[in-house]
Amino acid sequence: xxxxxxxxxxxxxxxxxxxxxxxxxxxxxxxxxxxxxxxxxxxxxxxxxxxxxxxxxxxxxxxxxxxxxxxxxxxxxxxxxxxxxxxxxxxxxxxxxxxxxxxxxxxx
Numbered sequence: 001x002x003x004x005x006x007x008x009x010x011x012x013x014x015x016x017x018x019x020x021x022x023x024x025x026x027x028x029x030x031x032x033x034x035x036x037x038x039x040x041x042x043x044x045x046x047x048x049x050x051x052x053x054x055x056x057x058x059x060x061x062x063x064x065x066x067x068x069x070x071x072x073x074x075x076x077x078x079x080x081x082x083x084x085x086x087x088x089x090x091x092x093x094x095x096x097x098x099x100x101x102x103x104x105x106x107x108x
Contacts, residue, residue, distance in 0.1 A: 008041045008042070009041065009042040010027060010039055010040065010041055010042065011039070011040060011041075011042055012037060012038075012039055012081055013037070013038050013039075013040060013046055013081075014034070014035045014036065014037055014038075014081040014082070015035060015036050015038065015046075016035050016036070017031065017035055017036050019035075019036060021038070024038075024040060024044050024046055025040075025044070026038040026039055026040050026044075027039045027040065027041070030078060030080035030081075030085075032080055032081070032082045032083060033082075034081075034082045035081075035082075037080040037081040037082070060084055060103070061077045061079050061084050063103055064077065064084075064086060064099065064100065064103060065077065067099040067102065067103060068086075068088075068096065068099055070099075071095045071096075071098070071099050072095075073088055073092045073095050073096050073099065074088065074089065074092065075087060075088045075092075075096065076088075086100075
């Protein structure tokens with residue numbers, strides 16, 4: 001593995017699902033019931049008047065990553081503005097649910 005710090009500053013923003021991105025080219029998008037989460041490079045043409053800027057919460061994602069490692073469950077966590085999504089292999093769904101329920105009982 002070779003890590004490299006990418007140049008630029010990226011921000012999370014939320015806009016209505018029907019928002020016309022025009023020439024904005026997001027690094028990533030995630031559609032939620034509440035709206036569209038986009039990750040864009042700062043200065044990409046989206047200002048605070050256009051969308052709500054909010055950093056994703058990573059406490060839950062970090063806790064689940066630790067717990068899933070302990071349970072030998074590979075996962076891909078996508079942190080959007082309103083909700084985190086956890087994608088696992090179908091064969092690991094039961095073990096992932098057990099790990100999630102343990103975290104819920106612990107108050108996360």
